[in-house]
Structure formats: structure tokens, C-alpha cells
Amino acid sequence: MPDVIEKVAIKLTVNGKAHSLEVEPRMLLVELIREALDLTGTHVGCDTTYCGACTVLMNGAAVKSCTVFAVQADGAELITVEGLERDGQLHPIQKAFGDAHGLQCGYCTPGLMLATAQLLSQNKQPSEKEIRKAIAGNTCRCTGYQNILKAIQMAAQSIKGA
Amino acid sequence: MSSAEDTNNWVGKSLPRKEENRLLRGRGKFADDIKLRAMLYLRFVRSPYAHARIVSLDTSAAEVLPGVACVLTGAEIAKTTQPFIEIGPDPFAKIKDYPLAVSKVRYQGEPVAAVVAESPAEADDAAELVQSEYEALDPVVDAEKALEDKSLLHEDVGTNRVWNGVFEYGDVEGAFKEAAYVVNIDRLHFHRFSSTPLENNVVIAQWNPKDERIYYQCNNSFPSFAIQFLAAHLGVHIDRIRVETSDIGGSFGIKITSYPQMAVCALASKKAGGRPVKWVETRSEHITSSAHGNERTFRDTRVALDKNGVITALVSRHIDDCGAYPRYEPLGCVIWSQVFPGVYRFKNARIDFSQAVTNKCPVGPNRGYSRMQHLWFLERIVDICAHKIGIAADEMRLRNYILPEEFPYTTPNGCVYDSGNYPKMLQVAKSLFGWDDWKIKQAAARKEGRLIGIGIGTTLDSGTNNFGQSQIVNPFLPYSGNSQGANCKLDIYGEVVLAVGSCPQGQGHETTAAQVVADVLNVHPDLITVRTGFDTERNVHTGFSGTYASQFAVSGLSAVHGAAQKLKSEIKRLAAFALNTKEDDLEFGSGAQGPEIRAKSSGKSINYWGLSNLVNANSASLPSDLYEITLNCRYVWRAPFKVPDTKKKYGSLTLTYASQLHVAVVEVERDTFIPRILDYVAVDDCGTVINPSIVEGQVYGATAHGIGAAVMENCVYDAVGNMLTSTFSDYTPITAMNMPKVKYGHIETPSPHSYSGAKGMGEGGAAPIHTISAALQDALFANDIIIEDSFNNADSLFRAMAAKEIRHVVSIEKRI
Numbered sequence: 001m002p003d004v005i006e007k008v009a010i011k012l013t014v015n016g017k018a019h020s021l022e023v024e025p026r027m028l029l030v031e032l033i034r035e036a037l038d039l040t041g042t043h044v045g046c047d048t049t050y051c052g053a054c055t056v057l058m059n060g061a062a063v064k065s066c067t068v069f070a071v072q073a074d075g076a077e078l079i080t081v082e083g084l085e086r087d088g089q090l091h092p093i094q095k096a097f098g099d100a101h102g103l104q105c106g107y108c109t110p111g112l113m114l115a116t117a118q119l120l121s122q123n124k125q126p127s128e129k130e131i132r133k134a135i136a137g138n139t140c141r142c143t144g145y146q147n148i149l150k151a152i153q154m155a156a157q158s159i160k161g162a
Numbered sequence: 163m164s165s166a167e168d169t170n171n172w173v174g175k176s177l178p179r180k181e182e183n184r185l186l187r188g189r190g191k192f193a194d195d196i197k198l199r200a201m202l203y204l205r206f207v208r209s210p211y212a213h214a215r216i217v218s219l220d221t222s223a224a225e226v227l228p229g230v231a232c233v234l235t236g237a238e239i240a241k242t243t244q245p246f247i248e249i250g251p252d253p254f255a256k257i258k259d260y261p262l263a264v265s266k267v268r269y270q271g272e273p274v275a276a277v278v279a280e281s282p283a284e285a286d287d288a289a290e291l292v293q294s295e296y297e298a299l300d301p302v303v304d305a306e307k308a309l310e311d312k313s314l315l316h317e318d319v320g321t322n323r324v325w326n327g328v329f330e331y332g333d334v335e336g337a338f339k340e341a342a343y344v345v346n347i348d349r350l351h352f353h354r355f356s357s358t359p360l361e362n363n364v365v366i367a368q369w370n371p372k373d374e375r376i377y378y379q380c381n382n383s384f385p386s387f388a389i390q391f392l393a394a395h396l397g398v399h400i401d402r403i404r405v406e407t408s409d410i411g412g413s414f415g416i417k418i419t420s421y422p423q424m425a426v427c428a429l430a431s432k433k434a435g436g437r438p439v440k441w442v443e444t445r446s447e448h449i450t451s452s453a454h455g456n457e458r459t460f461r462d463t464r465v466a467l468d469k470n471g472v473i474t475a476l477v478s479r480h481i482d483d484c485g486a487y488p489r490y491e492p493l494g495c496v497i498w499s500q501v502f503p504g505v506y507r508f509k510n511a512r513i514d515f516s517q518a519v520t521n522k523c524p525v526g527p528n529r530g531y532s533r534m535q536h537l538w539f540l541e542r543i544v545d546i547c548a549h550k551i552g553i554a555a556d557e558m559r560l561r562n563y564i565l566p567e568e569f570p571y572t573t574p575n576g577c578v579y580d581s582g583n584y585p586k587m588l589q590v591a592k593s594l595f596g597w598d599d600w601k602i603k604q605a606a607a608r609k610e611g612r613l614i615g616i617g618i619g620t621t622l623d624s625g626t627n628n629f630g631q632s633q634i635v636n637p638f639l640p641y642s643g644n645s646q647g648a649n650c651k652l653d654i655y656g657e658v659v660l661a662v663g664s665c666p667q668g669q670g671h672e673t674t675a676a677q678v679v680a681d682v683l684n685v686h687p688d689l690i691t692v693r694t695g696f697d698t699e700r701n702v703h704t705g706f707s708g709t710y711a712s713q714f715a716v717s718g719l720s721a722v723h724g725a726a727q728k729l730k731s732e733i734k735r736l737a738a739f740a741l742n743t744k745e746d747d748l749e750f751g752s753g754a755q756g757p758e759i760r761a762k763s764s765g766k767s768i769n770y771w772g773l774s775n776l777v778n779a780n781s782a783s784l785p786s787d788l789y790e791i792t793l794n795c796r797y798v799w800r801a802p803f804k805v806p807d808t809k810k811k812y813g814s815l816t817l818t819y820a821s822q823l824h825v826a827v828v829e830v831e832r833d834t835f836i837p838r839i840l841d842y843v844a845v846d847d848c849g850t851v852i853n854p855s856i857v858e859g860q861v862y863g864a865t866a867h868g869i870g871a872a873v874m875e876n877c878v879y880d881a882v883g884n885m886l887t888s889t890f891s892d893y894t895p896i897t898a899m900n901m902p903k904v905k906y907g908h909i910e911t912p913s914p915h916s917y918s919g920a921k922g923m924g925e926g927g928a929a930p931i932h933t934i935s936a937a938l939q940d941a942l943f944a945n946d947i948i949i950e951d952s953f954n955n956a957d958s959l960f961r962a963m964a965a966k967e968i969r970h971v972v973s974i975e976k977r978i
């Protein structure tokens with residue numbers, strides 16, 4: 001272990017807001033989001049990139065922020081769960097998760113909603129199989145996925161209809 | 163104003179949850195989201211060995227690392243604290259259980275030291291500098307071997323046997339004498355798994371040495387139990403410990419067991435001069451060292467049946483594996499007997515039950531706690547006997563089920579099943595499932611050489627414990643009955659505010675509690691504020707408060723209902739004075755200015771602000787005979803239990819019995835041996851339903867946990883006690899790719915034991931484990947394979963099918 005760890009300057013945009021920070025090279029993106037920016041809607045559920053509780057959008061792609069170093073996000077645009085709503089109005093994905101009772105404890109929900117956002121940005125009318133595949137990397141221990149699948153179908157409908 | 167006829171409208175509706183607003187926006191408050199000023203971070207140093215003597219532990223390099231506040235070791239803690247209270251009787255009451263290992267380690271992952279630093283990264287760095295040396299001892303990873311006492315975990319006790327008891331009822335020998343068939347089953351085994359909530363354990367503790375108060379923010383799910391253990395261990399008065407929880411990311415029972423880590427965090431905070439100390443468990447720590455579900459082996463089972471395949475008697479020997487420290491155990495040694503005969507009618511039985519310590523992670527309550535192991539065992543017996551005698555699995559059940567007209571049904575050990583209708587559940591499941599079609603498809607597929615089985619699992623979710631059953635384990639324990647507290651008040655401006663002693667983890671208590679109060683006061687649930695989480699300083703908790711054991715709909719909502727009723731009668735008395743009328747002239751509802759009380763005769767009304775104002779801010783106008791009205795009503799609901807007969811092991815152990823019946827079609831792929839679920843049905847009966855969508859959601863969740871446990875999730879140890887599934891990537895919790903579509907059905911048999919007819923639910927009785935075992939049995943019985951284990955993945959099925967010799971675990975004696 002070196003005596004002094006050099007910090008690295010990075011710039012990034014999170015939910016439309018620009019940030020400049022100095023971070024340790026070993027800092028994970030999820031630590032930056034939760035600890036440096038206090039955006040605690042992004043969660044941590046594992047240490048092997050399995051559960052997806054930490055999923056955020058980085059330049060439009062769903063990434064597991066526990067498996068990205070903060071320095072890798074230099075110059076990136078991030079969307080976290082806090083950035084989904086508009087002027088206090090729930091995003092159709094948020095609304096669908098609520099309406100379909102697609103959450104219980106809510107710990108997995110932010111990650112699942114962002115995985116859904118990526119899916120629906122690429123595929124307006126996903127089949128059930130495509131939905132299952134898109135959220136294969138998001139573990140939920142409470143819902144048994146049934147209502148999550150329903151929520152994602154409802155979200156697809158309402159975005160398409162909008 | 164709405165009329166009195168509108169009351170009782172909210173219970174029974176799928177009201178959207180109050181919790182959603184914050185959770186969907188990423189504004190929930192989970193324990194790891196909390197930061198306190200000057201907070202320090204704790205990391206545990208853990209044992210790489212399953213069983214070893216600690217030769218040396220050198221923390222000096224860690225202590226001098228910049229950023230390190232302090233280091234704690236077991237030896238240090240043992241000097242200033244008492245060992246944890248033990249629930250079991252002598253000799254196991256003698257064990258010395260500290261939250262950090264003192265002179266030896268007893269499972270891989272057991273904490274030996276705790277390092278506290280300014281940041282989590284610095285704590286990680288320092289933890290790596292702790293030098294430890296161990297002398298390995300013989301590990302014991304099998305409970306049956308443990309009972310041989312060749313290598314002892316706790317030497318002072320002189321045995322690895324934690325507890326033993328014989329549960330015997332009826333005339334066992336007589337029934338065997340008269341039996342037409344006797345089926346012998348050598349060994350069955352229920353595996354270890356863990357519900358692994360997505361949020362790990364988190365503790366923040368602050369122990370200011372100046373005022374001797376300990377403040378916790380954490381996600382423990384049974385805080386009133388934790389504080390009883392902590393107060394005795396830390397030597398502080400229980401009123402000096404404050405525990406607060408907020409949103410909790412699932413528990414499924416597991417988070418009951420975080421009190422040892424809570425102790426270490428408090429001691430670390432004290433050592434660091436009162437600065438708050440936070441510990442956030444990693445997933446690997448969670449899987450190796452929080453708590454697992456009980457593993458159980460069933461030996462020498464003998465089943466007597468009459469000529470129609472009706473089970474008349476049962477004899478068996480059960481060995482439960484509780485891991486390295488009994489902790490919450492040995493309560494599991496009696497809790498299974500809440501469902502002693504399962505859903506079946508047999509009256510004569512003898513079960514010899516032992517529990518042993520092994521060099522594995524301690525066990526704890528885990529969704530379906532201690533009952534699911536037993537219910538799985540009974541379902542295995544039913545299927546094995548059915549196959550051996552040649553009776554169809556559905557017919558076998560119909561011949562053995564407790565009949566609808568027999569409820570309330572007293573079991574051989576004195577439990578009273580409140581209500582149920584198992585044949586009807588089977589009928590509902592069959593029609594949702596297309597039973598006859600599947601039978602035809604199965605026969606056709608078998609001709610093609612495909613291995614397809616259809617399985618039924620019938621199970622129980624007993625809720626609202628009589629803690630008096632703990633006296634069956636240890637007659638000196640001071641626990642019996644069950645209770646829950648709630649407080650319902652009008653705040654100073656008339657807001658309806660409710661607090662309850664539960665600590666929910668996704669079950670929607672804020673919503674269902676508001677539904678109940680809304681019906682009592684005839685107001686909209688949106689107008690009721692329900693406090694989130696648990697707080698000892700809300701003054702609502704009793705010794706049993708928390709969220710566990712399928713009981714909120716009964717204990718929690720009965721307390722809520724009682725508190726709301728109490729408030730209602732105070733409001734009536736006060737309104738009668740204010741409106742100058744009689745109480746029976748009043749009606750509750752909402753007007754232009756919110757909730758109000760109206761006099762039917764005069765049409766005059768007073769709103770909640772007006773009422774609260776009289777009591778709280780304008781009291782000079784209140785006559786002194788109304789001074790006792792506080793509009794702040796605490797109510798404690800108590801379950802109507804008696805202490806069981808501890809010698810006979812007889813008595814009412816649980817208040818309600820929700821039931822589940824699942825049916826599955828499973829195919830074992832010929833090439834890969836992967837068990838694939840082709841169709842799945844879950845039928846639930848939890849009495850009167852408070853909120854249908856919440857109930858349905860709980861059923862799905864419990865089904866996923868069960869399917870995961872049946873085919874994917876297994877806590878695997880090697881022969882020397884290394885845990886081989888210590889990450890999610892190895893443990894593989896079930897994902898959307900493996901979870902089949904579930905067809906859901908339900909019936910309602912209202913419980914006569916709760917005010918609303920509701921039964922506690924949520925644990926689900928592990929129905930999928932029984933059902934999948936049954937389906938696999940059906941698929942493979944023709945190949946002479948008996949499903950002996952509750953865990954069946956491709957690997958275990960391959961081994962069973964590729965085995966050169968058929969293991970004869972089952973034999974049948976025909977006496978007709």
C-alpha cells in the first residue's frame with residue numbers, strides 16, 4: 001500500500017447537474033454517487049456484480065455502478081433514480097412499478113427501473129422473454145418478479161401510448 | 163359528509179401502498195443511507211478456519227495506521243461484558259458466547275477482531291494488517307457426526323448436543339400393530355439455505371460514555387428481542403438503549419440475528435469516545451456469517467398406514483443442525499411442533515428431536531422457520547407412501563387431509579388449527595392448472611422417454627406464536643403469550659397519527675394499518691399518518707415487538723384496531739360534550755374541514771382540530787371530569803394463550819394457520835439433468851384478506867424463495883468447513899430468468915381467532931420446496947429414485963441417476 005494515495009480530478013454530470021470532484025483511484029462509482037453526492041437511492045446488494053441494486057444509466061446505458069471506478073465515469077452523463085421524475089411527476093416507469101405493486105421493500109427497485117429505462121429506450125414493445133433477459137442481472141428477493149414483469153409491460157404500454 | 167354506513171370499506175381493498183411515494187423516488191431511508199456527524203466505520207476481521215484455536219492475534223500494526231480510531235478483540239470484550247443470554251437449558255446454558263471469538267473460532271467467517279477508522283477504505287486497509295495465527299482443530303460439519311462428541315465445539319459443555327426431547331402422542335405401538343402397511347425411510351435431509359435479503363445488515367451505534375445511553379440506527383427486525391440480549395450483555399439498563407429502524411430492504415427473519423454485531427458497534431463507539439460507529443455488512447459476510455436456515459436430517463422413519471393408505475402412525479428421529487452457536491436457538495427445537503401433523507389427520511406419533519452444534523454459520527429464523535423442514539418431511543412421507551402403495555398423490559392427500567368440517571381442529575399436541583379447507587384448495591389448484599390435461603400430456607411425454615413429474619405440496623404458515631412454547635425447551639424461561647402495542651392519537655392540530663411496534667421490510671404495514679384505522683374512524687386512509695419503522699422511544703413496543711413469524715395481520719393489526727377503538731371512544735366522549743349531545747347521537751366522517759364528528763339531531767359538527775384543541779391547547783374550557791381524555795391512546799393486544807404443558811409438550815402454540823397448496827410440473831432434462839418447471843400454481847388461504855394485492859405479492863415472493871431454495875440456493879460446505887457458496891455468484895439467488903410464471907388462486911376461510919378473520923401470512927410454508935420434491939419424485943420414481951434431499955439441482959439429479967447402485971432408502975412391509 002503506498003503511503004499517500006494520489007487523488008484524481010474528474011468531471012461528470014449527474015441527473016443534469018455538473019460536478020467536479022477529486023477521488024481516490026480505487027473509489028467505485030457507486031461510492032461516489034452515494035457518499036460524495038449523497039444520492040442514496042442507488043443501493044448496494046452484493047460484491048460480485050450479481051444483483052444490480054446499484055444500476056444507473058451512464059451515457060444512456062445501464063451499468064452496475066459497483067463495478068465501475070469513479071474515474072471511469074470522467075466526462076460521463078449519469079442518470080440515477082433521483083433523476084427519473086420530472087417536476088415532481090413520476091416517470092411512467094415509476095408509476096407502473098407502483099401501480100403493478102412491483103415492489104415490496106423497494107431496495108432493488110431503483111436498479112430495476114433504470115434497467116427498464118435502458119430496455120424501453122431500445123425496444124418499445126419487449127416480449128416477456130426479452131423483459132426477463134433485460135432484468136436477468138437485477139435480483140429481487142421480495143416480489144418473485146411476477147409483478148415486476150407486469151410493471152415493465154405496463155410501462156412499455158404507457159410510454160408507447162404517450 | 164359521508165355517512166356512518168360508509169365505514170368498513172377500506173379493509174379488503176387493494177389500496178395502493180403509502181410506502182411507494184418515497185421508495186419509487188429513491189427517497190427511502192435505509193440504514194446505510196444514514197450519516198451522523200463524526201461517524202467512524204467498522205470492519206470485522208474474520209476467521210479463515212472453521213474450527214481452530216487462536217494462537218495469537220496481533221493488532222498493533224492496524225492500530226497505528228493513520229485514520230484508525232481503535233481496534234477491539236474478543237479477549238478485550240470478554241473482560242468488560244457478560245456472555246450473551248442462552249435460551250437453551252443446561253448444559254448448553256453454560257456456553258460462553260461473545261460477539262467476537264475469544265480463544266477459539268467455531269465457523270469460517272466468525273469475527274475475531276473489529277477495526278474502526280475514519281473511512282470504510284481505511285478500515286479495510288487496517289483490517290488487512292491484523293496478524294492472526296491459528297492452530298486448526300478437527301472440524302465437525304455434519305450434525306449426526308457432531309452428536310458422537312468426538313470433537314467438541316464448546317468444551318465447557320462437554321457435548322455438541324444442544325437439546326433433545328421426545329414428542330410422543332397417542333398409541334403409537336398399537337397403531338403399528340394394526341397397520342396394513344409399514345413404510346420405512348432410512349434418511350431424508352433438508353438442506354441449508356438463507357433468504358439473503360437484498361439489503362445486508364447495517365448497524366450504526368453511538369454510546370456516549372458521558373450519559374451512558376446507547377443509540378442505534380439499524381435494520382434489525384426484532385428490536386425488542388435484541389435490546390433484551392444487549393442490555394444483559396453490555397450491562398446497561400434496557401431503557402438506556404434506543405433502537406430506531408427505518409426502511410428495511412427485506413429480512414425474512416434473518417435480520418433478527420444482528421444483535422452480536424450491534425454489541426460490537428456499541429463497544430467500539432464507547433472505546434472511540436462516543437463517536438458513532440457504522441458497520442455495513444458485505445454480501446460475503448452476510449452469506450458466511452449472518453444466519454442460515456436450519457438444516458435437518460430425518461432418520462429411521464417408520465410410517466403405519468391402514469389398507470386405504472390412511473396414515474395412522476409415525477415414528478422418526480430428527481437431528482437439527484444449528485451451526486456454531488445456538489443463539490436464537492434452540493427455539494427451533496419446538497417451533498416445528500406448531501405444525502406437528504401438518505395438514506394431516508394422523509393421531510399417533512413419536513418424534514425424537516435433537517439439535518447439534520457444528521462448525522458452520524449459526525442458524526436463525528429464516529422464512530418458514532423450523533416448520534418448513536418438518537412440513538417438507540411430512541410431504542415426502544405422503545408421496546413416498548403413496549408411490550409405494552400405488553395410490554395417486556392427489557388421492558392420497560384427500561384420504562389423509564384434516565377435513566373442512568373438523569375445524570377448529572385440535573392436533574395431537576394440543577395446537578388448535580383455526581380454519582381451513584384443504585380439499586377445496588386442491589380443487590382450485592387443479593382447475594387453475596388444467597390437471598387432467600397435464601395428466602394426459604405427462605403420459606404421452608413419458609412414452610417418448612421424457613421425465614416429467616407432477617407434484618403437490620400442501621403446507622401451513624402458522625402465525626402469532628405462543629412464546630410459552632419456549633418453556634418446552636427450557637422450563638426456566640420467563641416468556642409466554644404474545645403481544646403487540648400500538649398508539650393512535652390526534653396530534654395538536656387534529657392529525658391522526660399511528661405508531662405500531664412492528665418494523666416492516668416491504669410488507670406494507672403503513673398501508674394496511676391505515677386501512678384499519680380508516681375503517682374505525684370512517685376517514686380516508688390518506689389522512690392517517692403511520693410512523694415508518696420502529697423506535698423504542700415511541701413507547702409502543704412490548705417484549706415481542708418486531709416483524710417476524712407471520713403475525714402482523716393478527717397481532718399488529720389487532721393492536722392498531724384496539725388503539726383506534728380507544729381513540730374513537732375518547733373522541734365520542736369529548737364530542738358529546740362539545741356538541742352538547744349524547745354519544746349515540748354522533749356519527750364519524752369527513753366534512754369540508756376534514757375529519758369530523760357530527761350530531762345527527764342538530765346537524766352541528768366539530769372537526770378533529772377542534773377536538774384536539776380542547777385537550778391540548780384550549781383546555782380551560784374542558785370540564786375536569788374529562789381531564790382523563792388524552793386523545794393519545796396506547797393499546798396492547800395480547801394473544802389469549804396459556805402456558806403449554808411442558809412435560810407432555812402439549813398446548814396451543816400458535817393462533818392462526820394460513821395454508822398454501824402448490825402444484826408444479828417439472829421435467830428433468832435427459833441430457834443436462836436440469837429440472838425445468840413447466841407449469842406452476844399457487845393457491846393461498848390466509849383467512850379474510852386485508853389488502854389483496856399485498857397478499858398476492860407476498861405469495862409470489864415466498865414462492866420465489868421456495869423455488870430458489872429447491873433448485874438453486876444451497877449453503878455448501880466442504881469436508882473441513884470451508885463455505886463454497888460465499889458470494890451471490892456462487893449462491894445464485896433466483897433471477898427473473900429462472901422464476902416461472904405463477905398462476906395464483908386463493909380461498910378464504912376466515913379465522914375465528916382474530917377480530918377480523920385474517921390470519922398472519924407471508925412465510926409461505928416453503929410450499930415450492932415440497933412441491934418440486936414431489937414433482938421430481940413423480941418424475942423419477944419409475945427409475946427407482948427416491949428424492950431424499952430438499953435441494954435438487956442438475957448436479958444432484960445427475961448423481962442420483964448415474965449412481966451404479968440404487969440406494970434402498972425406502973422399504974415397505976405389506977401385511978394384507
Ligand code: FES
Nearest residue numbers: 045046051052066
Ligand atoms: S451491488 Fe452492484 S451488482 Fe450488486
Ligand code: FES
Nearest residue numbers: 104108140141142
Ligand atoms: S422489493 Fe425487496 S428486493 Fe425487490
